[in-house]
Amino acid sequence: MTVTLDQIYAVTGVFLLIFTVLTLLDKKQSGKWGTAMFWGIYGITFIWGKEIPPAVVGAMVVVMALIAGAKWMGMGDYLSAATDFRRKMADKLGLWLFGPALAVPLVTFLVAWLFPKMGALVGLGIGSVVALALAFLLTRIMPVQAFQEGRRMLDAVGWAIILSQFLAALGFLFDKAGVGKVVAEMVATVVPVDIRLATVIAYCVGMALFTMVMGNAFAAFAVITTGIGIPLVIKMHGADPAIAGVIAMLSGYCGTLLTPMAANFNVVPAALLEMQDKNGVIKAQVMTAVPLLVVNIFLMYYLAFPGK
């Protein structure tokens, strides 16, 4: 039996539509219509994304962005468990609680290794369904409540869940418009592009610096990879795209450690810990981030050019 990615998407879409119905039935939900519309539209793009004309999907995506931008989404009432119930159950179920949680990565890895044609993504889908079944067996929870818990977590993430897909779409437009070429030409005026190490440094340091400016390695990745990574490191010097790409992303994470723009990771924790210096967390991270960036440059230089 083969499970396809489209089937996994359909299941995801059904989950989202269940969340939509639960949102509409929730009497205490704030921003009820905005939240329901957002998850409803999103669910439709998962189930019928390929059947609907792309321009219509594009318009739906614009509507989602507008709902998010207008702050029409909110939190609901998920009939959550009280603290003492969680404490009691933690003592009763103990380490078994980690079983279903670990089933997800276990099945993901197994499917990716044993059925490479299906791959890690289908594995993640199968793993999630297996884990959900195990969680039902372990906890004897009502299925509806399971989806309430899922909705609680999704509402907590909110619109940010589609940010990656958005950034990928932006990267696609950048690519169509030839933004990468322009950036590459600008970089070429400062960097001696014939030297492989120089292009690797430009890619890794570019990722770190751009991440510091944007506060987000994902956003930086689309720009810097189309501008420096692909034209200079991959095309010109023949780097393996997968290896160079992942190390570039990790270089971006070094930048995340160094910037107040990544407020959630650096500034909010300082406030949370009642530190006097709002940049105290960043200062603690400098002496780790900088050497690690250097390590990443060397890793890309030595690992991403197999046999060259």
Next chain:
Amino acid sequence: MIKLIGVVIVILGLLFRFNPLLVVLVAGFATGMVAGMSPVDILSAIGQAFVTNRYMSLLILVLPVIGVLERFGLREKAEDIIRSMRTLTAGRVMFVYQIFRQVTVGLGLQLGGHPSFIRPIIAPMTEAAAAREGARGTAWLERIRGMSASAENYGNFFGQLLFPAAGGLLLVKGVLENAGYKVDLLIMAQYAIPSAIAASAIALVRFLLLDRAIRSADKTKGGEQA
């Protein structure tokens, strides 16, 4: 140069804290327009890329499982495990937490975070451990809290790409495939391992140096008293 308008919009938009989705949308339209695309073409491109990259958001499937487990005390149990290392030094608590975070996030589990672990558990434990050795006062508190918070970031950032369905890897895959390169998620996850080890090693040195500084703080104090 005008083609870079999208990049400028993204930088300025994020700098001025507009909703990132709106910023990306405006940047996309501006970029498409200067490239001579019609609004319908731009919508089509956005829709097509959005649908192709749906896999980036498959973590939605995992949410009900984690939600159910949390209802039945998953977080409480994880806290128990962390708390059981009460007798360690400050630097060692940070390191153990970082490894715990790195391993669990590498398995695709989001167990951790500044609000749920650092503030209520790790920071009090490291502060108490340092105080036992005589490192007290505001300057020490600032330093120890900053390092405690950093352990969470190291573990999270340099563990997450070890999971083959991690959001970061999916974005790498998406951007590269848009440009026509086929890449394999498992291979990418493997090549995140060296950086993960390097991050742990560098962090370990930093944490051990902190322990040493804390111990010498004890000695100077002892000297004053004698």
